[in-house]
Amino acid sequence: MKSISTYFGISDSKFQLLLVGLLVFICGLTVDAQKKQHFQAANLLFEPRFNYGFLIAHHVEMEIYNGHFPSFEFSVARATYGKQQWESLYNYPVTGCTYWNAWLGHPDLGQAHAIFPFIRFPWLKTDKNELNFRLGAGMAYLTKKFDRLENYKYIAIGSHLNAAINLMVEYRWKPLNYLQLSFGIQLMHFSNGSTKTPNYGLNIPSLSGGAAFRLNKENSYIKRRIRPDLTRFEFDGREFLEIKLGTTFAIKETGDTDGKRYNIYSGFLSASKSLGFKNKLGLCLDLSWDGSDALLVARTNTDPYPARQLTKPGISAAYELVLSRMSFAFNLGFYLGGKDKSEGLSYYKAGIHYLISKNMFANLTLKTHFARADYVGIGLGYRFRWKYYLK
Structure with a gap:
């Protein structure tokens, strides 16, 4: 039997490295918080949910799969209560892990497991009512994928293993101490970041309802006249410029019939300033080399040129949303050069930076051109603090 990694065309060792890296990024914050629960109750919530939605036909070829279908999920979550500084800054969010399952409404599409x-960030919050936004990122396994012989009409996804992104806005009502009811709208997205083509992706909006249960009394919020003790990863109110130097590696396909894969190497140097305990704003210099660019240039240019012209420098505005040792990074930038112009002059990056130590971080990055995913990559980096002084 073939291993899952063969569907990506990479070795088992590389596949395991990619998977472990992703899980470290998206699970680290929850694990780190749970380790610190020495004397308080676990503060756990158990929540089954029922969703009913449809598959968005964002390409003409997908219209044959129009239809409505249910999906189900089960979550184990932990409500924060101020043990760390970031918890109170974000109005005591909830962290957890969800299993999501659906038959996708057509035999060609099969079943999705994520x-x-x-x-879950509270936007508005009282003792009995909440308006929340949930952000989730993980892995999905789709039982069906594109196949040139057996499933050639299914042009949305070319691999079984995919990234899963979940966004939800919900209203939550707490009629009892041990019961919460919620209703909302969510969007589930599946994509492999062009590691295997085709990769139009799946977008599933749904109406959602759930009931959450507690097994013990909720911990009271820790309210202090002074802030909780800082961890070594958190902003301490002093002014400095943070310099980040990082690298990213990715593999992608271009969609050609030969199924050839191309390596991508990129690096970045950013300078940012903390706007407070939650936000950073700055500028970033990017440098990338994409092995598939030579193929794209050859379609319109037959003249010889230096190989260095395939390198693309760029400059971008950078923003980070910080949660202890993890941060969500967003960049909007423009290319300053490069032989290939087919993807336009602008690009967008969204990623997760996770501090492995006080200054070394790992990164998971999605790069896109407009609404089309270019690649998903992983890498390492190091941060420096320059001109560090007291206010």
Whole structure:
């Protein structure tokens, strides 16, 4: 029997490295928080949910799969209560992990299984009512994929293993101490980041309802006249410029019939300033080399040129949303050069940075051109603090 990694065309060792890296990013915050629960109750919530939605036909070829179908999920979550500084800054969010399952409404599409850690941010919050936003990111396994002979009409996804992104806005009502009822709208997205083509992706909006149960009394919020003790990863109120130097590696296909894969190497140097305990804003210099660019250039240019012209420098505005040792990074930038111009002059990056130590971090990055995914890559980096002084 073939291993799952053969569907990506990479070795088992590389596949395991990619999977472990992803799980470290998206699970680290929850694990780190749970380790610190020495004397308080676990503060756990158990929540089954029922969703009913449809598959968005965002390409003409997908219209044959129009239809409505249910999906189900089960979550184990932990409500924060102020043990760490970031918890109170974000109005005591909830972290957890969800299993999501659905038959996708057509025999060609099969079934989807997804597991994703999540964080649920309160927008509005009272003792009995909440308006929340949930963000989840993890892995999905789709039982059906594109096959040139057996499933050639299914042009949305070319691999069994995919990334899973979940967004949800919900209203939550707490009629009892041990019971919570919620209703909302969510979007589930599956994509492999062009590691295997085709990769139009699946987008599933749904109406959602659930009931969450507690097995013990909720911990009271820790309210202090002074802030909780800082961890070594958290901003301490001092002014400095943070310099980050990082690298990213990825593999992708271009969609050609030969199924050839191309390596991508990129690096970045960013300078940012903390706007407070939650946000950073700055500029980033990017440098990338994509092995598939030579193929794209050859379609319109037959003249010889230096290989260095395939390198693409760029500059981008950078923003980070910080949660202890993890941060969500967003960049909007423009290319300053490069031989290939087919993808346009602008690009967008979204990623997760996770501090392995005080200054070394791992990163998981999605790069896109407009609404089309270019690649998903992983890498390492190091941060420096420059001009560090007291206010």
